[in-house]
Amino acid sequence: MADQQITVVGQGAVAAAPDVMRLNAGVEVREPTAGEAFAAARAAASRLMAALAAAGVSTRDLRTNELSLGPEYEAYPKVAAYRAAQGVEAVVRDLSQADQVIDTVAGVGEEARLNGVTFELSDPAAALRDARARAFLDARAKAVQYAELAGRPLGPVLSISEEVLGGPQPVMMAAAAMEKSSISPGEQSVSVGVRVVYAFA
Numbered sequence: 001m002a003d004q005q006i007t008v009v010g011q012g013a014v015a016a017a018p019d020v021m022r023l024n025a026g027v028e029v030r031e032p033t034a035g036e037a038f039a040a041a042r043a044a045a046s047r048l049m050a051a052l053a054a055a056g057v058s059t060r061d062l063r064t065n066e067l068s069l070g071p072e073y074e075a076y077p078k079v080a081a082y083r084a085a086q087g088v089e090a091v092v093r094d095l096s097q098a099d100q101v102i103d104t105v106a107g108v109g110e111e112a113r114l115n116g117v118t119f120e121l122s123d124p125a126a127a128l129r130d131a132r133a134r135a136f137l138d139a140r141a142k143a144v145q146y147a148e149l150a151g152r153p154l155g156p157v158l159s160i161s162e163e164v165l166g167g168p169q170p171v172m173m174a175a176a177a178m179e180k181s182s183i184s185p186g187e188q189s190v191s192v193g194v195r196v197v198y199a200f201a
Contacts, residue, residue, distance in 0.1 A: 005200065008146065037069060062089070065088065102114065155199035
């Protein structure tokens with residue numbers, strides 16, 4: 001019966017330092033013909049991939065994530081040139097090499113493009129375990145308080161359901177990390193929500 005139960009929602013969050021950087025880079029060229037543009041983009045992309053590999057990025061952590069070719073019009077339908085682009089995603093697993101990898105992209109040449117970086121946890125399982133424990137303790141504390149307010153003894157848990165509250169969220173960057181490098185992963189907050197149904201004893 002509903003009046004013999006109490007439902008509470010608990011939340012838990014854990015801050016963790018990301019250990020992986022995902023770099024989105026690429027090359028872009030402009031040439032008189034489609035064939036020349038495409039060939040130049042492929043050649044520049046090959047140089048970029050080789051440079052990233054030489055900078056310590058594993059070939060298994062390099063992948064093409066964009067490939068485009070199209071005309072630029074002087075006055076439609078007159079074509080002025082063709083622009084080709086090829087994007088590369090690089091996963092950097094040693095953050096001490098982050099600056100070096102980024103500098104490597106910039107050093108490939110005028111065709112190089114930097115499209116941004118994101119940071120993530122390679123294994124969020126430990127942070128999720130801690131967040132679950134905190135969420136459950138939060139729910140338990142609420143249930144105990146409500147039972148006391150109602151003047152009824154709290155009974156066993158009847159059901160538990162979990163909701164992961166979005167993905168990792170960025171929080172304030174650590175100043176110490178910023179002193180060592182121009183690239184700082186800061187910290188991310190892993191959050192979990194839990195709905196717990198207790199019986200009244």
